[in-house]
Amino acid sequence: MSSPEISSSSPGSSATTVADLYVRHHGWLQGWLQGRLGNRQDAADLAQDTYVRLIGSGRLPPAGQSRAFLTQIAKGLAIDLFRRRQIEAAYLEALACRVDAHAPSPEYRALIIEALMQVDRALDSLPGRVREVFLLSQFDGLTYSAIAARQGIAVATVRKYMFQAAQACCAALA
Incomplete structure (x- = not known):
């Protein structure tokens, strides 16, 4: 070489x-x-x-x-x-x-982990507030109303942030 x-x-x-x-x-x-x-x-x-x-x-x-x-x-x-x-x-x-x-096959596990890495990079690129709202919804299971109250923002803003995060995740996996 x-x-x-x-x-x-x-x-x-x-x-x-x-x-x-x-x-x-x-x-x-x-x-x-x-x-x-x-x-x-x-x-x-x-x-x-x-x-x-x-x-x-x-x-x-x-x-x-x-x-x-x-x-x-x-x-x-x-x-x-x-x-x-x-x-x-x-x-x-x-x-x-x-x-x-x-248990998925090792190949399928590798594909899943790669997809998770792509989503992680996409979430990491989001503004902090957007990422926080997404994580509160998806991992803590909070409702949009609960997130709005906790973050001191409107429910409409939570919806907007969730849409941004979902778009980023979809784009990462496309």
Whole structure:
């Protein structure tokens, strides 16, 4: 496999490629991730994903900022990993509480978890008040009137926020 030719150069320095960054910083990045994640396999996966994300962005760090740049990408990937695991754990817990005890196939579970991740990202992109109203309705089971009273807003506003949240969820799954 040939190395990507994305390069960055600044006055007075030679060009840097992704391959150069990989050779210079991969071991350090994997060690840094392992220290934060406490798991060698996850650290190795996220280190690789960091370089994949770097290549996909088409950008390279300015001279002297390679580790900070790679760390920023890796932190975002670690947050995504933790969030995915929280969603997966919550789904599996809900599944275990089901009376019918029908366990979906691993493939179907993966599809459900991916859909839940998409909905989570959609809800996370909403304004805080809209997200809060949606969560009060869907997870706390509050009526629109109860939500309006708790939030100090009109029932019509609750309806509007619920519509916004539902649109975001539908768009995420489309």
